[in-house]
Amino acid sequence: MMQRLDSRDAGFAASFAALVADTREPDRGVAGQVAAILERVKREGFRAVADLTEKFDRVHLSAGSAEISAAERRAAIARVPADQRAALELAAARIRAFHQAQRPADGSHSDESGIRAGWRWTPVERAGLYVPGGRAAYPSSVLMNAIPAQVAGVDELVMVTPTPGGELNPLVMLAAELAGVERLFRIGGAQAIAALAFGIDPLPKCDMIVGPGNAWVAEAKRQLYGTVGIDMVAGPSEILVIADASARPDWIAADLLSQAEHDPVAQSILITDSATLADAVADWVQKLLPTLSTQEAARESWDDYGAIILIGDMAEAPALANALAAEHVELMLADPQPMFAAIRHAGSIFLGTHTPEPIGDYIGGPNHVLPTGRRARFSGGLGVHNFMKRTTWLDAGEQGFAAVADATATLADAEGLPAHALSVRIRRG
Amino acid sequence: MMQRLDSRDAGFAASFAALVADTREPDRGVAGQVAAILERVKREGFRAVADLTEKFDRVHLSAGSAEISAAERRAAIARVPADQRAALELAAARIRAFHQAQRPADGSHSDESGIRAGWRWTPVERAGLYVPGGRAAYPSSVLMNAIPAQVAGVDELVMVTPTPGGELNPLVMLAAELAGVERLFRIGGAQAIAALAFGIDPLPKCDMIVGPGNAWVAEAKRQLYGTVGIDMVAGPSEILVIADASARPDWIAADLLSQAEHDPVAQSILITDSATLADAVADWVQKLLPTLSTQEAARESWDDYGAIILIGDMAEAPALANALAAEHVELMLADPQPMFAAIRHAGSIFLGTHTPEPIGDYIGGPNHVLPTGRRARFSGGLGVHNFMKRTTWLDAGEQGFAAVADATATLADAEGLPAHALSVRIRRG
DSSP states (O other), X not given: OOEEEETTSTTHHHHHHHHHXXXXXXXXXXXXXXXXXXXXXXXXXXXHHHHHXXXXXXXXXXXXXXXXXXXXXXXXXXXXOHHHHHHHHHHHHHHHHHXXXXXXXXXXXXXXXXXXXXXXXXXXXXXXXXXXXXXXXXXXXXXXXXXXXXXXXXXXXXXXXXXXXXXXXXXHHHHHHHTTOOEEEXXXXXXXXXXHHHTOTTSOOOSEEEOOOOHHHHHHHHHHBTTBEEXXXXXXXXXXXXXXXXXXXXXXXXXXXXXXXXXXXXXEEEEESOHHHHHHHHHHHHHHGGGXXXXXXXXXXXXXXXXXXXXXXXXXXXXXXXXXXXXXXXXXXXXXXXXXXXXXXXXEXXXXXXXXXXXXXXXXXXXXXOOOTTGGGTOOOOOGGGGEEEEEEEEOHHHHHHHHHHHHHHHHHHTTOHHHXXXXXXXXX | OOEEEETTSTXXXXXXXXXXXXXXXXXXXOHHHHHHHHHHHHHHTHHHHHHHHHHHHOOOOOTTTSBOOHHHHHHHHTTSOHHHHHHHHHHHHHHHHHHHTTOOOOEEEEOTTSOEEEEEEEEOSEEEEEOOOGGXXXXXXXXXXXXXXXXXXXXXXXEEOOOXXXXXXXXXXXXXXXXXXXXXXXXXXXXXXXXXXXXXXXXOOXXXXXXXXXXXXXXXXXXXXXXXXXXXXXXXXXXXXXXOTTSOXXXXXXXXXXXXXTOTTOEEEEEEXXXXXXXXXXXXXXXXXXXXXXXXXXXXXXXXXXXXXXXXXXXXXXXXXXXHTOSEEEEXXXXXHHHHHHOOOOSEXXXXXXXXXXXXXXXXXXXXXXXXXXXXXXXXXXXXXXXXXXXXXXXXXXXXXXXXXXXXXXXXXXXXXXXXXXXXXXXXX
């Protein structure tokens, strides 16, 4: 059953520490299997990709049929209902506008020495986007992964997605269209990641690979990190709601369940100083659960990983929130600003009663690809800068060179690097 | 012997492709050994750290003696010669000034819908810095890794460094002092990385770990990526010099050797349109080599991985440079600006005849921790933002909520996520 903690209980510190320590990422023992798949794809090329696709997706692939044609894409897109198209177009426009505001700026620095230095951001050339097939084929994830790449100015965006049984998801095809995905391949799993990283013909070699996936896909990205850039190491989703007595318990219950329905290992936590609210939310969760077609996953998540934490004073909340470093934090407070200012570690923060987290999942503007498993302590969500890289530059000039030449040679000598010292001294003549 | 390529030769494309493909990172088979060390440290705690330190560094450690005391630090620092101290202080000041200019800015975005959104950068709480011992104990690396953390506002910076035989490096101790390193431990290797990532008492748990190291250290960081943040996956150093007939061959030779002396697998490449310059540089390398105390590593690097590429026209250079995506690129050109504008993939670019790369290693201002092994195609060097993370936020308000509620519910329904739709609909009453 869902945990209930009270910060005034004797055992609270230990129980809370255990909650923080459990990042719900059991070692599924996939590392060895994934390493074998990567090695096989590298060695055997497309034949290995086709074999594995036949095995896992029951789809027979040739090099000529691996790519989803423009005609297939058009036919699938034509099946999207008008209201879904309008909603997706609104989402794409809003996400694009937010990310355009986020483009990192070039900069420079100079001083009286005469030395000029700076940095310049440039986009990667080609990015690969993994999109899961089946139940977790989310068009919103296509927008969230592809639009930042598009805004960054990436030359070519290549998408891979498994099509178990051969079926294309119309809304996913439309999202790819809206987000400027040039090429699509019907390949999934670790073999798709390998094909993008190594450039297994007909798939082009990508400089970075992003997007959600199952344990095999996530592990393949992790193992290839350094060979290519990746977005992040992702775990199951999570939400933390911080609420005071002014908040509606039914709204909070729905928000908690919106995370829980993603995955049996998702996590939903409520922190409140109101015992009345805590009880009411627990009741509402039970009332709403049976109405959901996703109730099985939602119930399992809530029972196994859900938690309601009662605190004596709202001033205790920031420290707890920072330790949890949750992917999503909702501030259901009469005045969310002081709490917002006090929270340091969070993937994304949703302020006030009318910003339920699903608004951010789809349409608010900020990215929904966010750090999980306490990783918000050291990393942020996906953004335009993930698809760009910063090149620094230095221009000493004769005057600047003269100002620092001796100090440079001194340090090079101290480090035992004579050619470093020589490259300075040889210029002094 | 050093390779000579000519872009007008028939086999050039294949030879150049082979040069690009060889990132000089042989699989040293350390992954299994490192995994075993990480597992052992996690299981046995400090006892494992002490055992491994005794084995590799011949230093007997207790939990009480693992930390280098303030008195030891002071005593070591007192031995730094005055000219070295002055040079290091100048370097620290210049590096700090550049990185202060680089702090990322918070931002926000709003539109007529009434929805407000934005992002906020906050520093990580605690960062760990690995500093190699022995020959590669570079005080400059301490500054380059620690100052960005300090500028970012990291609460506590913890350094680990092996002290084979018990010896402290005075200039490294001074660099730690100048860069605000709070705590120092005499521990190295994969066990030190494990201790920082897991928080093995007396070492505090760090949110991210940065710094150079040998193959074991680099692999430990790679394996722990996701458990903690890391700076990057690093390989051997490299330089690309692009020069025209106006450049001095002796200066270029010294600059090529300044990379080569780092490591037998470092790489130095010259691209030029002048056959005369190409020959002269090759001659100067041979003339300068015997003058270096580091000639053994430098000669091995130059013979095995060095290259001079003759091109028919300088306009060919940018494409070659972008394929090589070198850590360091020197533009030894009469007018470096057009080439600077044309190069997209590089770690750091050094403009003009009086900006030898070692100026950037020590004192120019920009960071010397840079992407190697063609990784400049997807990543940049270390900076202040590596020690910060971006939290996005969203504030819909009642008006904004009303503007996007229907579209959100439509998309949630389309994705088969009823609790997502419910969290919106329940707020409409």
